[in-house]
Amino acid sequence: MTVRTLASLTALTIVFAACGGGEQQQTDATPEIPAPTTEMATPAAMPTSQMPAGVTAEMVAEGNTLFHGAGICMTCHGQDAKGVPGLGVNLTDQEWLHSDGSYEAIVNQIMKGVTATESKTGVAMPAKGGSAITDEQVKAVAAYVYSLRG
Ligand code: HEC
Known part of the structure; x- marks a missing residue:
C-alpha cells in the first residue's frame, strides 16, 4: 500500500467520522422519533368472506385514507402502522394489548382511546386518536386496522 493510498484512506475515515458525528447530534435531539418511513401499510389481501360482519372492502379503503389523513393515526402508529417507539404500538401483528382483537373491540378501542394507566408504555x-373523525369513520379506520393483522 502506498503512502498516498494510506493518506486518502485516512481522509475518508475522517469524512465518515464527521458524518457519523452529525447523525449522532440529530439523534440526541429527537431520541424517541425514528426517521419517518414513507412506506404505507397496505391492507392484507383479505378475502371479503373473511371480513367481519358489516365490514366492506370500501370501508377498508376509506380507513386506509383516514389512518394516513384526517384520523392522524400514523403520527403515533407510523405510516406503515408498525408503531413508533415511545408513541404508538404495532397494529400489524397478531398481538393485541388492550382487547381480544375482534373487529368490535377495535372499534371500541379507537372510540375511547387508551388511558396512560392502561397503556403498557405509559x-x-x-379518544379517536385526538382526531375529529366521525363514529362512522372510526368504523372504517377500524376495518383498515383489522385488515392489517399479520
Ligand atoms: C397520540 C398518539 C396516538 C394516536 C394519534 C393514535 N394512537 Fe392508537 N395508541 C396509542 C398508544 C400510546 C396506544 C397504547 C400503547 C400501549 O399500551 O403501550 C395505542 C393503542 C391503539 C390500539 C390498541 C392496540 C392493541 O394492541 O390493543 C389501537 C387499535 C389503536 N391504537 C388504533 C389507533 C387508530 C386507528 C388511530 C387513529 C384514529 C390511533 N390509534 C391514533 C397512541 C396513539
Missing part, C-alpha cells in the same frame, strides 16, 4: 391515546 403513553396515552386520546
Whole structure:
C-alpha cells in the first residue's frame, strides 16, 4: 500500500467520522422519533368472506385514507402502522394489548382511546386518536386496522 493510498484512506475515515458525528447530534435531539418511513401499510389481501360482519372492502379503503389523513393515526402508529417507539404500538401483528382483537373491540378501542394507566408504555391515546373523525369513520379506520393483522 502506498503512502498516498494510506493518506486518502485516512481522509475518508475522517469524512465518515464527521458524518457519523452529525447523525449522532440529530439523534440526541429527537431520541424517541425514528426517521419517518414513507412506506404505507397496505391492507392484507383479505378475502371479503373473511371480513367481519358489516365490514366492506370500501370501508377498508376509506380507513386506509383516514389512518394516513384526517384520523392522524400514523403520527403515533407510523405510516406503515408498525408503531413508533415511545408513541404508538404495532397494529400489524397478531398481538393485541388492550382487547381480544375482534373487529368490535377495535372499534371500541379507537372510540375511547387508551388511558396512560392502561397503556403498557405509559403513553396515552386520546379518544379517536385526538382526531375529529366521525363514529362512522372510526368504523372504517377500524376495518383498515383489522385488515392489517399479520
Ligand atoms: C397520540 C398518539 C396516538 C394516536 C394519534 C393514535 N394512537 Fe392508537 N395508541 C396509542 C398508544 C400510546 C396506544 C397504547 C400503547 C400501549 O399500551 O403501550 C395505542 C393503542 C391503539 C390500539 C390498541 C392496540 C392493541 O394492541 O390493543 C389501537 C387499535 C389503536 N391504537 C388504533 C389507533 C387508530 C386507528 C388511530 C387513529 C384514529 C390511533 N390509534 C391514533 C397512541 C396513539
